[in-house]
Amino acid sequence: MADPAFTSPGDAPLLAVRALEKSYPSGGRALRVLRGVDLDVRAGEVVAITGESGTGKSTLLHLLGALDRPDGGSVRFRGNLVFGASDEDLAAFRNREVGFVFQFHHLLPEFTALENVAMPALIRHRRLAEVRERALGLLGMLGLAARADHRPGELSGGEQQRVAVARALMNEPGLILADEPSGNLDAANAAHLHEEMIRLSREAGCAFVIATHNLSLAANADRALRLKEGVLEAEGG
Secondary structure, eight states, X not given: OOOTTSOOTTOOOSEEEEEEEEEEEETTEEEEEEEEEEEEEOTTOXXXXXXXXXXXXXXXXXXXXXXXXXXXXXXXXXXXXXXXSOHHXXXXXXXXXXXXXXXXXXXXXXXXXXXXXXXXXXXXXXXXXXXXXXXXXXXXXXXXXGGTTOOGGGSOHHHHHHHHHHHHHTTOOSEEEEESTTTTSOHHXXXXXXXXXXXXXXXXXXXXXXXXXXXXXXXXXXXXXXXXXXXXXXXXX
């Protein structure tokens, strides 16, 4: 039986993770959170990661997005070793190749929805006039074109989280990492957000790895894996 964490033979993975390990100091000793995680993710694929709170789902996403460094193992993106790079190169990797969506949208309250979406491009020293059309297009894809000039405080929770998804897509990354993206939404807004993320994975051709407690989202993903005792297994396995 094939390992559910891996793609089928012949598929070159966008993301290839092998034997990933991470520990944190706790009470004078090391607490092993990840104990050898293996994972392949294809371009355009949606992978849901489930598991109890505190099992390391957020830790795993932080390592996949180079927000933290592992204690052991490797992460390859488009065939290149991620953690062989300098901190400066890792920052560029995060900006260009990875989009992040968190449970709390982390929009900048003083900026409009359009400006928030454009922020990753502005960080790359591009002018708003250059990227405005793409930012508007992303808001339009998510049904928010009419809200482009509204600030976060003028948007509903579901709208704010869709702005965060648009922002994650701004630099055309290959990989979107979402950590409990619908955790603060009601059932209707959560369902709408899940539909949009799955649709965008197909249309934009980027992969989504989503840590979630939402079983409906996990059921609609291409694959659902459970993080248990520091390793990934098939959901329900």
